[in-house]
Amino acid sequence: MKAIARTLGMTAENVVGVLNGAVAASGPGLGEPRCWVNTGWSRSVDLESAPQWAGLDPGAADAEEVRGLVAVLVAADSTRSTKSQVAGLLLDVWCLGVKNALAPESMSESRLAGHRGLYFSAYEGHVQVPAGLARALVFGAAAYARGFGFEPEGELAEEFAEAAVLLGKPAGPSPIGFGRDGKPFFVNGPYDDPEAVLRTLRRAVGDDGFHFD
Numbered sequence: 037m038k039a040i041a042r043t044l045g046m047t048a049e050n051v052v053g054v055l056n057g058a059v060a061a062s063g064p065g066l067g068e069p070r071c072w073v074n075t076g077w078s079r080s081v082d083l084e085s086a087p088q089w090a091g092l093d094p095g096a097a098d099a100e101e102v103r104g105l106v107a108v109l110v111a112a113d114s115t116r117s118t119k120s121q122v123a124g125l126l127l128d129v130w131c132l133g134v135k136n137a138l139a140p141e142s143m144s145e146s147r148l149a150g151h152r153g154l155y156f157s158a159y160e161g162h163v164q165v166p167a168g169l170a171r172a173l174v175f176g177a178a179a180y181a182r183g184f185g186f187e188p189e190g191e192l193a194e195e196f197a198e199a200a201v202l203l204g205k206p207a208g209p210s211p212i213g214f215g216r217d218g219k220p221f222f223v224n225g226p227y228d229d230p231e232a233v234l235r236t237l238r239r240a241v242g243d244d245g246f247h248f249d
Contacts, residue, residue: 069112069202070120071170072152074159077106080129081173082213089169089212095161103223104130104216106177108170109155109162111148112140112202119144123199124155125174129214130221131246132233133181134174134188137195140202171203176210184220184240186233222248 075095079102083090106127111120124138143151156162178196181187188196215221220237224230230248237246 067113067115069110069167069170069204070164071111071167071203072109072156072162072164073170073173074107074156075161075163076102076159077173080104080106084213086172086211089165089172092165092169093163095163104128104221105135106173107156107159107162108174109152110170110199110202111143117142120148121202122148122151123202125196125199127173127177128181128223128225129173129177130216130223131181131184131237132186132222132228133178134192134196135225137188137192137199139195139198167203168207171206172210172212174200174203175206176212177214179210180214180220185236216247220246222246224249 075093078090078093078096106129108125108127109122110124111122113120119142121140122143123140124136125134126136127133128135152162178188187193220241222230222233222237224233234248237248
């Protein structure tokens, strides 16, 4: 429990509360989750230290403009129910870490199939990946951003914690490389506060320690 708390940047007490809520909603006996990511995800990260995952993005060469965003969908099956608990996470793997999260929702297999198509509709496609890869992306991106002072806050923090419960405990530090060209790269999005982000980056790494667009 303490390891999960450290990964999420939360207290152990808060994680227990989130976990208890997730179990109450989904029932006991959640197994290893099924996970999907958008096609082209590998172009936004460095897999030099994770060659075992380099071939899990068959559409990478055909992906459109790379902006450092990776979408992850997680479905945890229960031994007590025919439905799965499904959560989604949008990651900024270049700088901010967790950009958005959809808290777990109970879905039948047919509803999950439709939801998955809609969830990845803004991308060229999606691919199923091992849960270990999804954990490395999600927890690794969150830890990378935390190193510069970026943390999910408010409702996003709660929804991220609930979604992370479905992924389970990471095996250790992520072998995936984040940032771009060795530095954080901030791409201003429609809901970002660019002045606050740049102030945080300057405090963390100085004027020459990051890129921005």
